[in-house]
Amino acid sequence: MQGKAAIRAEAQRLLDRFVQAGAQPVEADILQPAETLLDLYGEDIRARAYVTSDPLQGEMMLRPDFTVPVVQMHMEGGAEPARYAYAGEVFRRQEHRGRRAREYFQAGFEIFARDNREAADAEVFALFAEVLAPLRLRPATGDIGILRAAVEGLSTSPARKAALLRHIWRPQRFRALLDRFGGRLAAPEARKRLIETLAHSTPEDLIAAAAPRIGLRTPDEIASRARALAEDAAVAPISAAEVDVLEDVLKLRGKAPAALAHLRDVVVDLPAIQPAVNRLARRLEALAARGIDVDDLDFEASHGRSTMEYYDGFVFSFHAEARPELPPVATGGRYDALTRVLGQSRQGGAREIPAVGGVIRPGLVVALREGTA
Amino acid sequence: MSLKIGVPSKGRLMDKTFDWFGARGVRMARTGSEREYSGRVEGAEGVELVLLSAGEIPRELAAGRIHLGVTGSDLVREKLADWDSEARALASLGFGHADLILAVPACWIDVDTLDDLDAAAAAFRAAHGHRLRIATKYHRLVREFLREMGVADYQLVDSQGATEGTVKNLTAEAIADITSTGETLRANHLKVLSDGVIHRSQATLFLAPGADWQNGALPALEGLAETLGLDLPDGI
Numbered sequence: 152m153q154g155k156a157a158i159r160a161e162a163q164r165l166l167d168r169f170v171q172a173g174a175q176p177v178e179a180d181i182l183q184p185a186e187t188l189l190d191l192y193g194e195d196i197r198a199r200a201y202v203t204s205d206p207l208q209g210e211m212m213l214r215p216d217f218t219v220p221v222v223q224m225h226m227e228g229g230a231e232p233a234r235y236a237y238a239g240e241v242f243r244r245q246e247h248r249g250r251r252a253r254e255y256f257q258a259g260f261e262i263f264a265r266d267n268r269e270a271a272d273a274e275v276f277a278l279f280a281e282v283l284a285p286l287r288l289r290p291a292t293g294d295i296g297i298l299r300a301a302v303e304g305l306s307t308s309p310a311r312k313a314a315l316l317r318h319i320w321r322p323q324r325f326r327a328l329l330d331r332f333g334g335r336l337a338a339p340e341a342r343k344r345l346i347e348t349l350a351h352s353t354p355e356d357l358i359a360a361a362a363p364r365i366g367l368r369t370p371d372e373i374a375s376r377a378r379a380l381a382e383d384a385a386v387a388p389i390s391a392a393e394v395d396v397l398e399d400v401l402k403l404r405g406k407a408p409a410a411l412a413h414l415r416d417v418v419v420d421l422p423a424i425q426p427a428v429n430r431l432a433r434r435l436e437a438l439a440a441r442g443i444d445v446d447d448l449d450f451e452a453s454h455g456r457s458t459m460e461y462y463d464g465f466v467f468s469f470h471a472e473a474r475p476e477l478p479p480v481a482t483g484g485r486y487d488a489l490t491r492v493l494g495q496s497r498q499g500g501a502r503e504i505p506a507v508g509g510v511i512r513p514g515l516v517v518a519l520r521e522g523t524a
Numbered sequence: 525m526s527l528k529i530g531v532p533s534k535g536r537l538m539d540k541t542f543d544w545f546g547a548r549g550v551r552m553a554r555t556g557s558e559r560e561y562s563g564r565v566e567g568a569e570g571v572e573l574v575l576l577s578a579g580e581i582p583r584e585l586a587a588g589r590i591h592l593g594v595t596g597s598d599l600v601r602e603k604l605a606d607w608d609s610e611a612r613a614l615a616s617l618g619f620g621h622a623d624l625i626l627a628v629p630a631c632w633i634d635v636d637t638l639d640d641l642d643a644a645a646a647a648f649r650a651a652h653g654h655r656l657r658i659a660t661k662y663h664r665l666v667r668e669f670l671r672e673m674g675v676a677d678y679q680l681v682d683s684q685g686a687t688e689g690t691v692k693n694l695t696a697e698a699i700a701d702i703t704s705t706g707e708t709l710r711a712n713h714l715k716v717l718s719d720g721v722i723h724r725s726q727a728t729l730f731l732a733p734g735a736d737w738q739n740g741a742l743p744a745l746e747g748l749a750e751t752l753g754l755d756l757p758d759g760i
Contacts, residue, residue, distance in 0.1 A: 324674025
């Protein structure tokens with residue numbers, strides 16, 4: 152392991168570079184209220200973050216990343232557009248043996264801007280590419296926005312689309328839902344029986360007959376979902392052709408220009424993805440204008456799908472190709488939805504602002520530069 | 525130095541453990557007064573009995589303070605991170621059966637599977653402004669199971685006892701608990717999800733790879749394994 156001083160110095164060097172690129176340097180508390188993080192990331196975050204308790208403020212977490220505090224700070228009255236930079240340690244609980252670090256530095260750069268999202272995407276990526284250039288890393292890119300658009304374009308009920316969208320970051324559950332909605336997986340027996348019974352009884356009667364009501368979930372909520380299930384049972388399966396197109400998009404990988412050309416062909420079958428494909432085209436132009444060799448840029452439609460929850464558009468990472476066992480040296484992407492969720496929890500109604508950014512791990516930068524990783 | 529085997533220090537679990545070893549030619553017994561936690565072993569060379577609370581045996585195995593230990597497989601999986609590198613199962617002992625299950629109110633006619641639970645959790649969160657609460661003391665097992673199954677929008681709330689009552693008391697919407705018969709669940713108007721068995725637990729003999737196997741412990745283990753008719757894993 153490198154000396155912490157060298158890593159801290161590298162983090163500072165990255166921070167200085169981000170400030171030079173127009174960012175305002177910001178700080179974040181190490182102790183963050185657990186509630187916000189749990190609401191955002193779900194119970195899983197407990198396995199990945201250190202939880203401690205404060206006698207007055209309740210559960211606190213050692214910050215697992217800077218994104219949430221930086222977004223909150225911006226929502227509390229940052230100017231628009233804004234660029235922020237930060238550097239400091241993050242803490243990750245590890246439940247398995249191995250070399251994964253429990254505390255390490257991150258240096259990050261984030262842009263909050265309403266106009267020209269693709270230009271902002273390209274700005275972040277190009278800045279990272281420039282800073283990391285001496286390490287000769289392999290960049291990979293993707294676009295969760297295209298997956299979302301492909302799901303939204305399916306000819307099926309809004310409820311089914313919402314269920315698929317909710318699990319876009321959980322490939323296994325997404326697959327199970329798609330198999331069921333596509334008619335490839337039969338409904339479980341209990342569901343079939345319920346639907347049959349609902350044909351001649353009301354949900355209210357069934358609930359009353361089943362058992363005494365206990366718990367917070369009201370009979371209305373139960374009845375309303377039972378009715379939704381009956382309606383869903385009458386919805387036609389998503390056609391095999393549409394499932395094939397969606398799977399084709401999920402599997403797509405290649406060099407960016409070929410991927411774009413392929414997606415333009417897919418638009419013929421799935422016109423709903425046209426705007427997302429246009430955004431990809433504009434992003435590639437913006438990247439090229441900033442000197443990125445897009446002809447050699449890898450694009451993978453499902454990139455970051457299982458590891459980068461809350462990214463909902465452009466995503467990217469930089470890997471040391473010769474060291475596949477190392478985590479990515481840098482990761483980032485667009486997270487418009489996160490600002491919407493955090494905006495909702497504030498007083499004054501829902502607010503959101505398009506945001507894109509990423510983090511570099513100075514520890515890995517130092518280790519790779521010195522050949523000591 | 526001898527081979528230390530940790531065994532539950534009281535109750536049915538202790539009696540059944542003694543029976544299991546006794547049926548295979550290894551006699552275990554408590555010695556001294558009723559209140560003194562010491563014991564002896566006959567029929568196996570160089571084996572020392574350590575009487576412990578079943579709940580502490582996983583920790584003692586992980587720390588390598590005992591070479592072998594008998595405890596519930598649920599406790600080892602719940603209490604040890606990366607449990608299979610800290611403890612290796614040598615034999616399932618065929619008693620102490622208990623299933624860790626997920627249960628919801630029986631009046632939830634729309635929920636029968638994890639799939640339903642996940643969808644109901646999403647709707648519940650939208651309606652109530654907080655995630656659907658699952659009361660349990662098995663945090664690690666439940667969280668890992670639900671992550672693997674892709675269930676979202678839930679939260680775990682700690683319940684160290686009378687877990688079946690938490691739904692009625694409005695401190696949880698669902699529970700994850702050990703059940704052997706299911707009667708307590710029915711009495712509390714709960715039902716088990718049809719794919720909601722998280723772990724089928726039973727008393728298990730574990731080996732601690734991290735214990736000190738020098739100075740006579742290994743020959744003692746080989747002798748004991750032969751008497752008991754057990755296969756030993758490679759690479760201890």
